[in-house]
Amino acid sequence: DVKVTQSSRYLVKRTGEKVFLECVQDMDHENMFWYRQDPGLGLRLIYFSYDVKMKEKGDIPEGYSVSREKKERFSLILESASTNQTSMYLCASRRAGVRVRNEQFFGPGTRLTVL
Amino acid sequence: GENVEQHPSTLSVQEGDSAVIKCTYSDSASNYFPWYKQELGKRPQLIIDIRSNVGEKKDQRIAVTLNKTAKHFSLHITETQPEDSAVYFCAASSYAGGTSYGKLTFGQGTILTVHP
Numbered sequence: 001d002v003k004v005t006q007s008s009r010y011l012v013k014r015t016g017e018k019v020f021l022e023c024v025q026d027m028d029h030e031n032m033f034w035y036r037q038d039p040g041l042g043l044r045l046i047y048f049s050y051d052v053k054m055k056e057k058g059d060i061p062e063g064y065s066v067s068r069e070k071k072e073r074f075s076l077i078l079e080s081a082s083t084n085q086t087s088m089y090l091c092a093s094r095r096a097g098v099r100v101r102n103e104q105f106f107g108p109g110t111r112l113t114v115l
Numbered sequence: 116g117e118n119v120e121q122h123p124s125t126l127s128v129q130e131g132d133s134a135v136i137k138c139t140y141s142d143s144a145s146n147y148f149p150w151y152k153q154e155l156g157k158r159p160q161l162i163i164d165i166r167s168n169v170g171e172k173k174d175q176r177i178a179v180t181l182n183k184t185a186k187h188f189s190l191h192i193t194e195t196q197p198e199d200s201a202v203y204f205c206a207a208s209s210y211a212g213g214t215s216y217g218k219l220t221f222g223q224g225t226i227l228t229v230h231p
Contacts, residue, residue, distance in 0.1 A: 042204055043221040058218060102147055104219065106158040
């Protein structure tokens with residue numbers, strides 16, 4: 001059973017703070033993703049990583065950065081948090097390959113509030 | 116880049132009725148179309164997916180149809196039950212080369228409510 005965990009379920013930060021969101025998966029998946037979820041906007045991709053040390057910008061990367069130093073861990077960093085980054089953040093992982101089921105497994109989410 | 120539009124944003128049905136959610140996509144290179152279900156307070160989970168070489172796929176009470184010419188695909192749920200109440204997301208993706216599919220682009224989501 002795939003398990004994707006995120007470091008916090010709820011987080012409250014102040015404007016200008018540096019924020020770290022951590023995601024860990026235990027199924028040796030190559031691909032990992034960070035999304036933010038806002039009502040009426042669906043899931044929007046912030047960054048993704050095909051493998052260790054690799055990263056690619058998603059659709060809304062501004063104000064965020066990521067780090068993937070180990071295969072199982074993918075970190076999302078808000079360099080200077082702003083109120084418009086208040087949102088639900090979801091991490092996901094996926095096994096690479098075109099002959100496997102192309103399923104993304106999601107973490108439970110982190111609800112971040114920036115005051 | 117890819118753009119996925121999903122309709123309706125909310126859908127209310129009586130238990131036992133059918134529910135249909137529709138999505139359109141813009142990138143003709145997209146060839147993989149999954150549907151995710153997110154129950155209240157829980158994480159999204161894949162419920163069914165279809166690749167572009169198939170026009171329809173069925174799994175018990177749920178089915179997905181794909182029209183590549185028109186660039187739209189739909190989720191059909193028959194004999195709805197209260198436990199089908201959730202937010203449903205469609206998505207589209209294309210083969211990225213090498214060993215991976217590319218990123219998923221999600222629709223805006225549909226809140227389905229099934230009344231007992």
